[in-house]
Amino acid sequence: MTAAIRFEHVTLGYGERTIWSDLSLEVPPGAFTAIIGPNGSGKTSLLRAVLGLVSPSAGRVEVLGHEPRRGDPEIGYVPQHSAFDRDLPLRGRDLVRFGIDGHRWGIPLGDGAVGARVDRAIASVAASSYARAPIGRLSGGEQQRLRVAQSLVGEPRILLCDEPLANLDLRHQQGITELIARWRRDAHGTVLFVTHDVNPVLEVVDAVLFVVNGRWAAGTPAEVLTSQRLTELYGSHIDVVNVHGRILVVGESTPSGFNVEEPHHMPERLVDHEAPR
Amino acid sequence: MDQLRALLGYGFVQNAYAAGLVIALVCGVVSRFVVARDMSFGVHALAELGFTGAAGFVLAGLSPVLGLLTGSMLTALFIGALGTRVRGRDTVVGVTMAFGLGLGVLFITLYPRYATEAFAILFGTITGVSRSDVAVMVAIGAVTLAALAVVYRPLSFATVDPEVAEARGVPVGLLGVVFLLIMAAAVAEAVQVVGVLLILTLMITPGAAAERLTPQPGRAIAWSVAIALLCTLGGITLALATNAPVSVFVTSLSFACYLLARFALGPRLRSDLRPDAAPAMRA
Numbered sequence: 001m002t003a004a005i006r007f008e009h010v011t012l013g014y015g016e017r018t019i020w021s022d023l024s025l026e027v028p029p030g031a032f033t034a035i036i037g038p039n040g041s042g043k044t045s046l047l048r049a050v051l052g053l054v055s056p057s058a059g060r061v062e063v064l065g066h067e068p069r070r071g072d073p074e075i076g077y078v079p080q081h082s083a084f085d086r087d088l089p090l091r092g093r094d095l096v097r098f099g100i101d102g103h104r105w106g107i108p109l110g111d112g113a114v115g116a117r118v119d120r121a122i123a124s125v126a127a128s129s130y131a132r133a134p135i136g137r138l139s140g141g142e143q144q145r146l147r148v149a150q151s152l153v154g155e156p157r158i159l160l161c162d163e164p165l166a167n168l169d170l171r172h173q174q175g176i177t178e179l180i181a182r183w184r185r186d187a188h189g190t191v192l193f194v195t196h197d198v199n200p201v202l203e204v205v206d207a208v209l210f211v212v213n214g215r216w217a218a219g220t221p222a223e224v225l226t227s228q229r230l231t232e233l234y235g236s237h238i239d240v241v242n243v244h245g246r247i248l249v250v251g252e253s254t255p256s257g258f259n260v261e262e263p264h265h266m267p268e269r270l271v272d273h274e275a276p277r
Numbered sequence: 278m279d280q281l282r283a284l285l286g287y288g289f290v291q292n293a294y295a296a297g298l299v300i301a302l303v304c305g306v307v308s309r310f311v312v313a314r315d316m317s318f319g320v321h322a323l324a325e326l327g328f329t330g331a332a333g334f335v336l337a338g339l340s341p342v343l344g345l346l347t348g349s350m351l352t353a354l355f356i357g358a359l360g361t362r363v364r365g366r367d368t369v370v371g372v373t374m375a376f377g378l379g380l381g382v383l384f385i386t387l388y389p390r391y392a393t394e395a396f397a398i399l400f401g402t403i404t405g406v407s408r409s410d411v412a413v414m415v416a417i418g419a420v421t422l423a424a425l426a427v428v429y430r431p432l433s434f435a436t437v438d439p440e441v442a443e444a445r446g447v448p449v450g451l452l453g454v455v456f457l458l459i460m461a462a463a464v465a466e467a468v469q470v471v472g473v474l475l476i477l478t479l480m481i482t483p484g485a486a487a488e489r490l491t492p493q494p495g496r497a498i499a500w501s502v503a504i505a506l507l508c509t510l511g512g513i514t515l516a517l518a519t520n521a522p523v524s525v526f527v528t529s530l531s532f533a534c535y536l537l538a539r540f541a542l543g544p545r546l547r548s549d550l551r552p553d554a555a556p557a558m559r560a
Contacts, residue, residue: 089494
């Protein structure tokens with residue numbers, strides 16, 4: 001079986017700066033892979049390489065057996081939540097429809113068959129009741145549901161998610177995670193999921209890729225999320241603790257001033273996570 | 278009314294209405310994108326450097342309309358080349374504008390009979406356009422509208438949702454430059470009615486008023502065009518009836534439209550913003 005996504009000894013950098021080097025990764029079809037790491041570790045660049053928006057300086061990226069192509073209809077993309085202007089004349093439906101034909105030249109005329117597909121995608125994320133309201137008036141969780149519909153309406157085989165849970169409260173984090181996990185199961189789709197906190201997706205991931213300071217570690221969560229592996233990766237002492245089924249990565253401040261605790265916030269998040277359980 | 282009917286027999290009046298019609302169509306559409314992309318400062322720069330272009334062309338004995346277009350187009354290309362990324366764009370615009378306007382001042386000084394021409398370009402001169410100028414404006418307007426029709430959908434996508442648009446293969450950077458050029462053409466047109474200094478009244482206000490009236494993108498464009506038409510043609514009519522400058526009426530009408538849309542019509546038309554009672558409570 002061909003890999004859905006394959007990285008072969010890939011090095012990526014902008015100008016003089018290398019983001020990460022010699023990354024090899026094979027993502028089988030239907031896998032849910034979380035990409036974890038602190039800010040600035042090049043997680044987004046990894047997605048951009050799959051999208052064909054950046055080219056590696058060495059090595060080779062393969063998507064569904066071919067070179068990455070810009071605008072590949074087989075790839076859906078869910079970005080981080082960012083607020084829309086309150087008065088922007090745009091409804092959820094319009095946003096979802098961009099997922100079908102937003103890249104095509106010309107003026108969209110009529111609705112027809114496209115409209116029915118848009119409605120189905122909106123219904124599948126349970127967003128029908130607010131899909132005709134201005135997008136800027138919706139809550140973050142509602143907007144993200146529509147984003148998921150937008151990414152899936154073109155029936156992709158791969159879904160790339162770039163921090164889709166950021167700035168959402170816990171209940172919406174769970175809702176969005178469930179939608180994506182369900183799509184993965186039903187459509188046998190492949191998911192690359194960038195996140196700074198693995199806990200919301202811990203139950204659904206098959207593999208994690210941990211990227212830190214240009215180095216990386218990949219494997220199952222049980223293999224990668226250990227004190228030993230992460231200590232090697234960070235190059236300073238790291239404790240991985242399991243508290244009530246949540247994984248906390250705790251480290252001392254490194255000489256560079258970077259505090260490893262940051263990606264998996266400790267005290268507030270503990271409180272957060274305990275509430276609904 | 279009779280007076281107006283008599284005026285309509287004059288060539289210059291017909292020219293003014295013809296030019297005003299095309300200009301309003303272009304500005305109505307373009308201003309929606311200017312508002313959504315938050316580019317008012319860019320509009321201003323294109324207009325002021327259009328002034329420099331016009332001044333330069335007059336000095337060389339050429340058509341000020343073409344000079345305007347050349348000035349704003351070159352500026353659009355320059356800004357596009359230097360700052361396609363959103364961050365820092367205002368800085369690039371500011372740097373360019375300051376230099377270009379200085380050049381404009383030089384041209385005025387070099388051309389002894391410039392005062393009238395300068396006033397016309399700064400404050401609008403629609404009732405003074407010649408038959409050949411109208412032809413030029415219709416041509417520019419037609420090309421601009423055609424270009425907008427071609428890029429409409431990906432430009433909308435790139436405007437409201439640039440990150441996903443890029444992921445879907447939309448050439449976001451290129452469209453940014455194309456839109457600057459479209460904006461430059463629209464600016465060169467609008468300057469004919471309201472002049473360089475009042476350009477925002479046609480390039481911002483219709484689009485800003487329209488988004489108060491509907492949450493649907495297509496309808497917002499239609500409202501914006503309708504408002505631009507009302508202001509331009511209404512402004513020309515009132516100016517002909519009273520002999521006061523056109524820009525006075527266009528700016529007043531467009532401001533009135535904005536106030537009406539924002540405080541009177543808008544709240545009623547958009548009262549049904551959330552059809553769902555309490556969707557925020559949904560998971």
